Amino acid sequence: MTAAHLPTTRRGLIGGFAGxxxxxxxxxxxxxxxxxRGGTMTIMFPSEPxxxxxxxxxxxxxxxxxxxxxxxxxxxxxVAHPQLAREWEVSPDGLTYVFKLREGVKWHDGRDFTxxxxxxxxxxxKQSHPRGRSTFAHLTRVETPDxxxxxxxxxxxxxxLIRAFAAAETPIVPKHIYDGTDPFTNRNGYAPVGTxxxxxxxxxRGSHIIYERNPEYWDQPRPYLDQLVVKFIPDAAARSAxxxxxEVDLGYRTPVALNxxxxxxxxxxxxxxxxxxxxxxxxxxxxxxxxxPHFAKLPVRQAIAHALNMPVICRTxxxxxxxxxxxxxxxFLTEYHDLxxxxxxxxxxxxxxxxxxxxxxxxxxxxxxxxxxxxxxxVDEIRRLCDFTRAALSRIGxxxxxxxxxxxxxxxxxxTDRDFDxxxxxxxxxxxxxxxxxxxxWSKNYIPGVPFSNATHYSNPRVDALLEGTAVEVDPxxxxxxxxxxxxxxxxxxxxxxxxxxxxxxxxNRRALGHSVTADGIEGSFxxxxxxx
Amino acid sequence: xxxxxxxxxxxxxxxxxxxxxxxxGIIILCFFLLQLVPGDVADVxxxxxxxxxxETMAALRAxxxxxxxxxxxxxxxLTNLAQLDLGRSARFNLPVTQLIAERLPGTLLLMLxxxxxxLVFGVLFGWIMAVFAGRWPDRLLQVLVLVFYSTPGFWxxxxxxxLFSVKLGWLPSNGSMxxxxxxxxxxxxxxxxxxxxxxxxxxxxxxxxxxxxxxRAAMLEVQGQDFMRTAAAKGLHPAVIQFRHAxxxxxxxxxxxxxxxxxxxxxxxxxxxxxxxxxxxGRLALEAVLGRDFNxxxxxxxxSSLLVIVTNAxxxxxxxxxxxxxxxx
Numbered sequence: 001m002t003a004a005h006l007p008t009t010r011r012g013l014i015g016g017f018a019g020x021x022x023x024x025x026x027x028x029x030x031x032x033x034x035x036x037r038g039g040t041m042t043i044m045f046p047s048e049p050x051x052x053x054x055x056x057x058x059x060x061x062x063x064x065x066x067x068x069x070x071x072x073x074x075x076x077x078x079v080a081h082p083q084l085a086r087e088w089e090v091s092p093d094g095l096t097y098v099f100k101l102r103e104g105v106k107w108h109d110g111r112d113f114t115x116x117x118x119x120x121x122x123x124x125x126k127q128s129h130p131r132g133r134s135t136f137a138h139l140t141r142v143e144t145p146d147x148x149x150x151x152x153x154x155x156x157x158x159x160x161l162i163r164a165f166a167a168a169e170t171p172i173v174p175k176h177i178y179d180g181t182d183p184f185t186n187r188n189g190y191a192p193v194g195t196x197x198x199x200x201x202x203x204x205r206g207s208h209i210i211y212e213r214n215p216e217y218w219d220q221p222r223p224y225l226d227q228l229v230v231k232f233i234p235d236a237a238a239r240s241a242x243x244x245x246x247e248v249d250l251g252y253r254t255p256v257a258l259n260x261x262x263x264x265x266x267x268x269x270x271x272x273x274x275x276x277x278x279x280x281x282x283x284x285x286x287x288x289x290x291x292x293p294h295f296a297k298l299p300v301r302q303a304i305a306h307a308l309n310m311p312v313i314c315r316t317x318x319x320x321x322x323x324x325x326x327x328x329x330x331x332f333l334t335e336y337h338d339l340x341x342x343x344x345x346x347x348x349x350x351x352x353x354x355x356x357x358x359x360x361x362x363x364x365x366x367x368x369x370x371x372x373x374x375x376x377x378x379v380d381e382i383r384r385l386c387d388f389t390r391a392a393l394s395r396i397g398x399x400x401x402x403x404x405x406x407x408x409x410x411x412x413x414x415x416t417d418r419d420f421d422x423x424x425x426x427x428x429x430x431x432x433x434x435x436x437x438x439x440x441x442w443s444k445n446y447i448p449g450v451p452f453s454n455a456t457h458y459s460n461p462r463v464d465a466l467l468e469g470t471a472v473e474v475d476p477x478x479x480x481x482x483x484x485x486x487x488x489x490x491x492x493x494x495x496x497x498x499x500x501x502x503x504x505x506x507x508x509n510r511r512a513l514g515h516s517v518t519a520d521g522i523e524g525s526f527x528x529x530x531x532x533x
Numbered sequence: 534x535x536x537x538x539x540x541x542x543x544x545x546x547x548x549x550x551x552x553x554x555x556x557x558g559i560i561i562l563c564f565f566l567l568q569l570v571p572g573d574v575a576d577v578x579x580x581x582x583x584x585x586x587x588e589t590m591a592a593l594r595a596x597x598x599x600x601x602x603x604x605x606x607x608x609x610x611l612t613n614l615a616q617l618d619l620g621r622s623a624r625f626n627l628p629v630t631q632l633i634a635e636r637l638p639g640t641l642l643l644m645l646x647x648x649x650x651x652l653v654f655g656v657l658f659g660w661i662m663a664v665f666a667g668r669w670p671d672r673l674l675q676v677l678v679l680v681f682y683s684t685p686g687f688w689x690x691x692x693x694x695x696l697f698s699v700k701l702g703w704l705p706s707n708g709s710m711x712x713x714x715x716x717x718x719x720x721x722x723x724x725x726x727x728x729x730x731x732x733x734x735x736x737x738x739x740x741x742x743x744x745x746x747x748x749r750a751a752m753l754e755v756q757g758q759d760f761m762r763t764a765a766a767k768g769l770h771p772a773v774i775q776f777r778h779a780x781x782x783x784x785x786x787x788x789x790x791x792x793x794x795x796x797x798x799x800x801x802x803x804x805x806x807x808x809x810x811x812x813x814x815g816r817l818a819l820e821a822v823l824g825r826d827f828n829x830x831x832x833x834x835x836x837s838s839l840l841v842i843v844t845n846a847x848x849x850x851x852x853x854x855x856x857x858x859x860x861x862x
Contacts, residue, residue, distance in 0.1 A: 040713050042712070042713075048820075050624050050625050050626070051625075051626070057578065057581070057582050058581075058582040059578070059581040059582050128589075130579070130582040130585045130586065130589050131582070133586055133588075133589070134586075184596070184626060185626045189626070190627075204635075204812060205625075205632065205635055205636070205812065206635075206636060206639075206811075206812030206813070206816055206817065207708060207709060207710075207712070207810070207812040208708070208712045210712060210713055227713050229712045229713050231707070231708065231712065231810065232810065233707055233810045234807050234810065234816070235807050235808050235810070237691055237694075237808070238691075238694065238706060238707050238807075238808055238809065238810060241691075241694045241695065241698055241699050241706040241707070242706055242707050244699045245698045245699050245702060245705075245706055247698075247705060247706060247707060248707075405571070406822070406823050407572075407577055407580060407823060408570065408571065408572030408573070408576055408577045408823065408824075408825045409570070409571040409572050410572075411572050411576040411577065411579070411580045412571040412572035412573075412576055413571065415576070416572075416576070417571075447586075447587050449587060449590065450579060450585055450586065450587050450590060451576055451579045451580035451585065452579075452580060452585075
């Protein structure tokens with residue numbers, strides 16, 4: 001196994017290959033201490049999920065997989081490996097999936113894990129999970145011929161389905177606990193029973209969760225840790241302090257203020273890991289409201305794209321922790337990502353000319369156009385990106401007023417009231433463009449009132465046809481060609497200007513290892529994680 | 534003796550009469566204010582999950598009752614409240630009373646600890662400054678008090694974290710207890726105290742400054758009073774004069790302010806609880822606002838108002854004890 005699919009820039013990967021060594025057994029492990037049994041690892045997240053299993057909502061991705069497993073797991077190259085499924089087979093037409101399940105696996109309450117549990121979980125996911133509803137929309141029948149075989153029958157092929165069986169994406173929960181109950185209020189959400197490496201011990205809301213070793217885990221000698229503590233630390237400065245003082249072993253998605261990153265590099269006890277983000281790929285973009293008469297005109301959008309200097313944004317706003325990306329498909333999705341640069345390179349003179357020609361001459365105070373930009377408040381840097389946009393666009397005579405509110409107001413303004421001209425957002429590609437990218441460009445997904453649907457109100461019949469085609473195309477070559485054409489069109493028509501993709505760091509203590517060995521990294525099960533002696 | 538009981542009775546009776554209309558007023562006012570806030574819990578939950586559909590959102594709204602007319606929602610809430618049912622949190626899917634009960638001890642502990650710290654150090658500093666008025670201990674403490682007065686508590690908190698947690702490693706930077714170990718007896722108390730110290734200081738610093746200045750001014754004023762000279766003429770020990778006569782009289786303005794500050798302390802708790810990751814009601818309230826979890830927010834507001842009313846009644850009682858001339862009206 002190689003790390004060839006990673007982007008070429010790999011600054012800051014200081015001795016962080018523990019993961020690679022653990023999955024591949026490669027000899028590159030000379031500097032990495034071997035796994036050791038015992039100890040407690042303390043990890044932190046900024047916010048606390050409302051429930052602990054991502055069965056009916058996907059906002060508990062951070063912790064779900066520690067207790068609740070999936071059928072498969074994916075390595076850092078997104079290659080599938082068996083978890084609860086021992087082996088699997090997909091029919092050539094892509095309509096039948098046969099999973100042979102691991103035998104002798106027990107739920108944490110002692111009951112046997114069987115194919116009935118898988119069938120029940122899939123039924124709940126298809127019915128109630130916000131993403132499961134679409135992922136499993138074409139799942140017509142689940143057969144359980146014996147306790148250790150599950151057969152999925154689809155009405156239409158779903159080319160990305162094989163990537164959807166990760167623990168946090170498609171969790172397998174115990175049927176005997178969910179039978180006849182409302183999955184939204186089921187007690188398993190608060191005190192989960194799973195098959196995973198860790199058993200749930202306690203949850204003190206607002207403070208922490210404690211998981212303890214499952215001694216009967218099927219993948220012996222794992223898990224290595226005796227105890228896993230999850231803390232919730234809402235303040236970025238406090239997260240820096242917790243890492244520096246060693247109170248917390250690990251935080252993910254660059255858990256500190258970006259201007260604090262360089263200082264922490266010199267702290268000595270901390271390591272910066274870039275692996276473990278292959279399952280969720282974000283793209284930051286500036287989005288137009290195409291219902292706005294000005295932004296409905298392509299030359300105005302082109303002018304704005306010409307006025308935004310992506311490398312400078314990545315260097316200043318994101319302190320070099322982002323890389324420019326003109327495509328809506330993130331580079332981590334290597335087989336689909338289009339490497340070609342934006343047709344609209346940074347060029348102020350050209351932007352001015354486009355606006356002149358489009359009928360926006362400089363008026364009073366040298367202003368051509370006044371607009372309003374809505375900042376998504378969930379990420380600090382988005383606010384700064386909006387400020388940057390305001391400054392950049394003032395150079396070409398577009399006056400931008402930046403508005404900030406909390407997330408509820410933002411969602412209402414942008415997605416329900418559509419009371420915005422411009423906005424900036426960070427959107428996840430997830431594990432496949434059909435799952436994460438289609439929603440933003442597909443005209444049928446323009447659904448006022450639903451957050452993170454097609455916010456720009458972009459509508460292009462050819463793009464719709466391509467997106468609908470890629471959703472069912474099982475031939476990888478044809479699918480790739482369709483995604484390529486899709487990217488060419490949206491990069492040319494720019495309903496949104498893509499800025500860059502994060503190179504997230506998992507910042508961890510030198511002794512906390514083995515956590516970033518899967519595509520879902522810190523959101524994974526931690527069965528391989530250990531504290532070095 | 535009878536007078537004391539009468540006064541206590543009057544204060545309690547007055548509180549009991551005031552509490553109900555105050556709380557119902559707060560609830561109705563907040564309920565309508567919250568209607569003005571854009572977005573609802575379905576928007577937030579759907580935004581967090583990132584891939585909701587119109588059907589899941591409609592189902593969520595129906596489950597919570599947001600599809601009902603506003604007045605129906607208010608009447609339902611008040612009817613439930615009359616049966617002492619605070620409803621369910623839409624976000625956590627748990628009874629509001631359970632969520633609040635989990636957080637209440639943490640908040641009370643932090644508030645009491647911060648308040649005691651503010652009172653003890655404030656009064657002590659004020660008294661020292663008054664006794665040494667114009668001399669160097671006074672000057673030195675004045676500078677410290679000025680720093681506490683003019684610096685935001687969260688900044689003092691962060692700097693204290695940098696010094697005591699990151700650099701010196703003496704005190705923990707975050708949380709309310711050592712997680713994952715089982716402690717008992719003195720170890721348990723020492724552990725909790727270690728976590729309590731920095732957040733209490735961050736919360737108390739401003740109030741230490743206020744109480745120190747109040748105490749200093751009041752003490753200096755009292756020093757010139759006739760009864761002080763009388764006490765000295767009687768031949769009382771200077772320490773007795775300072776404690777029994779000067780301090781007791783100087784405390785009245787301080788205790789008045791404490792009553793007023795309780796609301797501020799609850800408000801300031803949000804910031805301190807965030808910086809220190811303290812599991813208290815302040816953060817719960819903030820998360821409830823951001824998550825549009827209005828049942829939970831109304832529950833927190835209701836309880837906070839009750840807390841302020843009750844502590845103000847306690848302050849009234851304390852005033853009566855400190856200075857029997859103050860009557861309950």
